[in-house]
Each structure stands twice: as C-alpha cells, then as structure tokens.
Amino acid sequence: xxxxxxxxxxxxxxxxxxxxxxxxxxxxxxxxxxxxxxxxxxxxxxxxxxxxxxxxxxxxxxxxxxxxxxxxxxxxxxxxxxxxxxxxxxxxxxxxxxxxxxxxxxxxxxxxxxxxxxxxxxxxxxxxxxxxxxxxxxxxxxxxxxxxxxxxxxxxxxxxxxxxxxxxxxxxxxxxxxxxxxxxxxxxxxxxxxxxxxxxxxxxxxxxxxxxxxxxxxxxxxxxxxxxxxxxxxxxxxxxxxxxxxxxxxxxxxxxxxxxxxxxxxxxxxxxxxxxxxxxxxxxxxxxxxxxxxxxxxxxxxxxxxxxxxxxxxxx
Numbered sequence: 006x007x008x009x010x011x012x013x014x015x016x017x018x019x020x021x022x023x024x025x026x027x028x029x030x031x032x033x034x035x036x037x038x039x040x041x042x043x044x045x046x047x048x049x050x051x052x053x054x055x056x057x058x059x060x061x062x063x064x065x066x067x068x069x070x071x072x073x074x075x076x077x078x079x080x081x082x083x084x085x086x087x088x089x090x091x092x093x094x095x096x097x098x099x100x101x102x103x104x105x106x107x108x109x110x111x112x113x114x115x116x117x118x119x120x121x122x123x124x125x126x127x128x129x130x131x132x133x134x135x136x137x138x139x140x141x142x143x144x145x146x147x148x149x150x151x152x153x154x155x156x157x158x159x160x161x162x163x164x165x166x167x168x169x170x171x172x173x174x175x176x177x178x179x180x181x182x183x184x185x186x187x188x189x190x191x192x193x194x195x196x197x198x199x200x201x202x203x204x205x206x207x208x209x210x211x212x213x214x215x216x217x218x219x220x221x222x223x224x225x226x227x228x229x230x231x232x233x234x235x236x237x238x239x240x241x242x243x244x245x246x247x248x249x250x251x252x253x254x255x256x257x258x259x260x261x262x263x264x265x266x267x268x269x270x271x272x273x274x275x276x277x278x279x280x281x282x283x284x285x286x287x288x289x290x291x292x293x294x295x296x297x298x299x300x301x302x303x304x305x306x307x308x309x310x311x312x313x314x315x316x317x318x319x320x321x
Contacts, residue, residue, distance in 0.1 A: 065315070066174070066184040067241050068203035072226075073219045074190030076211040077246035078102075080281060082187035083110040084301070085207075087290035088308035090144040094182040097136065100149035101170075101195050103156075107187040108148035111139045112288035121150035126169045126198065127159060132177035141290065145181075153195070160194045167194070167234055171202035192226055200230045205241035209275075210262060212248050212255040217265060224266075240269050242314070244307060248274040273307040276300065 069082045079102065086096045100107040101122050108118065117137055124130035125147065135147045160166045174184075186199040200206060206227055210216050220243070231238045243262065249255045263270045275281075278300035284291040292301045 064179045064181050064184060065205070066186070066203045068186045068188055068196075068199040068206045069209065070186075070188040070196055070199060070206055070223070071208055071210065071219065072190060072192045072196075072223055073211070076190075077209040077275060078190065079104075079106045079110065079187055080285075081207070081209045081244060081246065081275070081304075082107050082185050083285070083290050084281070084292060084304040085308055085311075086111075086144055086183070086185050087141050087292045088304045089183055089311075090141050091292065091305075092308055092312065093143070094312075095143045095180065097145050097147065097179070097181045097184045098139075099147045099170075099184060099186045099199075101153070101199055102149055102187055102189040103151065103154040103195075104189075105149035105151070105153075106285065108146055109288065110285040111141070111144070111146050111290065113137050113139065113146050113148045114288075118148040118150055121148050121153065123150050123152040123156050125173045126153075126156050126195075127163070128169070128173075132173050132179075141293065157194050160198075167197050167201050170198040171235075174202055192223075197230070197234075200227065200238060201235045203235070204237060205239045207241040208243045209246045210243050211246050212252075212258040212274075214254065214258070216258050217261055220262065220265070240266075242311070243270045245270070245274040247277050249277050271307060271310050273303060273310050275303045275307070278303075 069078050069085075071078055082098055086098045090096045098107055098111065099122060105118075119137075120130035120135035122135070125132055125135055132147065136145045137148055138145050160169065163169065165172065170186075186203060188196045188199045208220065208223060210220060224240075227238060227240065243266065245259050245262065247255075248259065259274065276299050278291075278298055280295045280298040281291045281300035284294035287294055291298065292304065295301060
C-alpha cells in the first residue's frame with residue numbers, strides 16, 4: 006500500500022514548507038498540454054529552470070530507500086518526481102518495489118506494463134524498451150510487475166547480481182535530468198542493486214520513536230556499499246515525513262535527527278495530509294490531485310530545496 010495518511014491536514018511547520026505560495030515560490034503542476042480536472046490553472050505560474058537551459062547537466066540517479074515500510078518512500082518518489090518535472094526537469098522513475106505502487110500512483114495501469122524492472126534485472130529487456138510515459142509532462146516510468154517478487158531468488162544465481170541495474174542503465178542512453186529509484190522496504194538484492202546504480206540515496210524518515218535506530222542501521226549499510234561496491238554513493242539527504250504539528254513526538258524526533266546528521270536533513274518536512282493519501286487511489290500524484298494542499302506544497306518546496314542544494318554544490 007502507498008504510505009502517508011491522516012484525518013486532518015495541518016500546515017507544514019518547517020520554514021521551507023510553510024512559506025506562502027507566490028509566483029516565485031510555487032510550481033504549477035499543469036503545464037500546457039497536461040490533463041487537469043481543476044479550473045485553477047491560471048492562478049499560478051510555472052517556475053523556470055534554476056539552471057541555464059544551455060548548461061549541460063549530467064543525469065543524477067537517486068535511490069529513495071529505507072528498510073522500514075510505511076515511511077513515505079513511494080509517496081516521496083511519486084511526488085518529488087512530479088515536482089521536479091514541474092520545475093522543467095526531465096525525470097524517470099524506476100519502480101523497484103514488487104508492490105508496484107509507484108507505477109499505479111503515476112497512473113500506469115497493469116495493461117500498460119509491457120516490459121518491467123524484472124525484465125531489466127534478468128536481462129530479457131533493455132531499459133529503453135521498458136519506459137512508459139506518464140500523464141505528467143517530462144515524467145516517465147519503468148514500471149514494476151508481480152514477477153519482481155521472485156527476482157531476489159533468481160538474482161542469487163546470476164553473475165554480477167549486485168550490478169544488474171547499474172549495467173543495464175549503462176547500456177541505455179539516459180536522456181533525463183533525474184532518475185529516481187523507488188526501493189522496496191528491505192535491504193535485499195533489489196535495494197542493493199539500486200544503491201550500486203545510484204549516485205546518492207534519499208532517505209524518507211517517519212517522525213516516530215524508532216526513527217534514529219533505523220537510520221543508524223541504514224547509514225551503516227550505505228557505508229558498506231560505498232566501501233565494497235559503489236565508492237561514489239553519497240547521502241543525498243534525509244526528508245522527515247508524516248510530521249504532525251499537533252504531536253510533540255514529531256518535534257522531538259525532528260530535533261534528534263537534525264542533531265544526529267544536521268547537514269543532511271532537509272529543512273522541508275512532509276506533513277500528514279489526507280489529500281496525499283487519497284491521490285494514489287485516483288492514479289495521480291498529489292500535485293495533480295490537489296496542488297494547493299499542504300502535502301503538495303511541501304513536495305514543491307522539497308524539490309526546490311534539492312535543486313538549490315545541488316546548485317550550491319556546483320558553485321562551490
């Protein structure tokens with residue numbers, strides 16, 4: 006099931022997520038040519054690229070991972086991808102979770118899934134032959150299928166089992182600014198393939214009691230992967246999810262995580278929001294379902310923060 010949900014929709018409390026929507030701060034998710042059930046498309050302006058259109062930009066591959074389930078991985082993959090696409094970046098989502106919720110949440114029905122990530126991993130299809138365009142301009146998907154559930158067992162007997170995804174990505178030209186890999190809630194071979202193929206890992210972290218314990222374990226895994234399999238792997242960032250401003254525990258967990266790894270925790274937090282949990286049942290990212298809600302605005306601000314950080318790193 007897709008993560009995230011609540012009965013109420015408190016305002017996102019972090020500074021980035023709580024800014025008022027202005028033409029400069031908003032990303033309107035319905036560019037010309039996109040379908041939209043809303044009549045409000047004239048009330049906001051598209052954000053322009055924050056980098057020069059002539060600047061050559063290498064594809065950045067980000068694995069969205071956490072070994073704990075229900076923390077907002079798929080929700081983050083779907084809506085961050087949509088926000089980046091609305092910011093005029095080209096994005097490919099690779100659905101590596103056997104549940105296939107990222108595919109469903111982006112409107113890719115079972116009948117549209119010809120080749121899948123399973124076929125790529127076992128070598129029966131190329132990445133380029135598996136890409137399906139979504140209803141979001143500039144956003145495509147490599148969908149998952151139920152066969153992926155058996156991939157962990159099948160990969161054990163294959164050569165270079167940890168490098169299957171990386172090698173298939175290398176064989177296919179990738180004309181995207183970002184590739185986001187939605188990982189399953191486990192640190193098995195599927196997630197390991199994602200970490201080996203990725204430039205960085207983005208960790209959605211639920212604001213709950215055992216958050217730091219799980220984060221510490223995940224960071225140790227990342228360090229082992231970096232030493233043995235992928236020296237370039239880095240921590241893209243940690244995004245706090247399911248933040249409830251009414252709950253003091255959320256504030257305490259956020260403070261603890263920021264104290265544990267302060268330079269990697271995004272200022273933007275993702276609040277509990279009922280519209281975020283409703284959107285997947287309509288086969289839409291929340292930015293298309295209700296772009297004004299606090300959940301949509303939080304993911305818009307998260308995309309902007311990611312882009313700004315990367316621009317700052319390039320400038321440095």
